[in-house]
Amino acid sequence: LAKTTQPVSMDSYEGQEVNITCSHNNIATNDYITWYQQFPSQGPRFIIQGYKTKVTNEVASLFIPADRKSSTLSLPRVSLSDTAVYYCLVGDIRASNDYKLSFGAGTTVTVRA
Amino acid sequence: ETGVTQTPRHLVMGMTNKKSLKCEQHLGHNAMYWYKQSAKKPLELMFVYNFKEQTENNSVPSRFSPECPNSSHLFLHLHTLQPEDSALYLCASSQPRDFGTEAFFGQGTRLTVV
Numbered sequence: 001l002a003k004t005t006q007p008v009s010m011d012s013y014e015g016q017e018v019n020i021t022c023s024h025n026n027i028a029t030n031d032y033i034t035w036y037q038q039f040p041s042q043g044p045r046f047i048i049q050g051y052k053t054k055v056t057n058e059v060a061s062l063f064i065p066a067d068r069k070s071s072t073l074s075l076p077r078v079s080l081s082d083t084a085v086y087y088c089l090v091g092d093i094r095a096s097n098d099y100k101l102s103f104g105a106g107t108t109v110t111v112r113a
Numbered sequence: 114e115t116g117v118t119q120t121p122r123h124l125v126m127g128m129t130n131k132k133s134l135k136c137e138q139h140l141g142h143n144a145m146y147w148y149k150q151s152a153k154k155p156l157e158l159m160f161v162y163n164f165k166e167q168t169e170n171n172s173v174p175s176r177f178s179p180e181c182p183n184s185s186h187l188f189l190h191l192h193t194l195q196p197e198d199s200a201l202y203l204c205a206s207s208q209p210r211d212f213g214t215e216a217f218f219g220q221g222t223r224l225t226v227v
Contacts, residue, residue, distance in 0.1 A: 032214075034214075034215070036216075041201060041221070041223070042218075042220060042221065043115070043117075043203045043205065043218025043219055043220060043221055044156070044203075044205075044216075044218050045115075045218070046215035046216065046217075049214070049215065093214035101146055101158065101161075101205065101207065101216055102158050103148075103155055103156040103158070104155060105155045106155060
């Protein structure tokens with residue numbers, strides 16, 4: 001499994017854009033990049049997933065450079081309710097026995113008024 | 114509502130008790146997971162089941178015993194626990210496919226060992 005490195009924490013203010021970068025230098029050819037959000041005392045929630053270039057949904061955007069050794073989750077115009085821990089996961093989502101869904105320490109994002 | 118239901122939501126048990134946590138999903142997923150999350154710590158993967166077969170045991174003490182009778186149900190049997198086992202226990206399920214796989218988590222069971 002590719003090891004991931006994320007900042008421990010980030011602070012922001014309401015209305016700002018938050019960008020969280022995840023490093024995964026040993027990402028494999030078949031690996032996808034997935035981001036989850038977790039609020040206190042709740043299970044993580046899927047945000048976005050991608051393989052290369054850019055992916056956008058109603059919640060966030062995911063930017064993946066050509067070498068795929070890093071990725072950036074972009075949260076546009078955050079609000080107080082976006083305060084949470086954000087996890088970057090890298091793995092082969094098609095390999096049923098290898099997709100262990102292992103979480104790292106994540107990035108604690110705190111949004112202030 | 115994620116489609117993954119965990120019961121009970123809260124559990125207090127003594128160190129000599131035996132209890133079970135239950136996880137149920139009717140999403141048609143073939144992979145199910147147990148996680149432990151202690152206060153202010155990352156999720157620790159405990160067990161993984163694929164098509165009812167255990168494919169991962171992440172060095173979990175034997176006082177935790179998983180059971181997966183079918184693809185929709187997952188249990189975690191607890192016995193002779195220690196106070197340090199107090200944590201939020203989370204269940205998840207996923208369906209590996211070519212693209213767009215996401216895992217769905219239950220709300221968790223908050224376990225307190227006294």
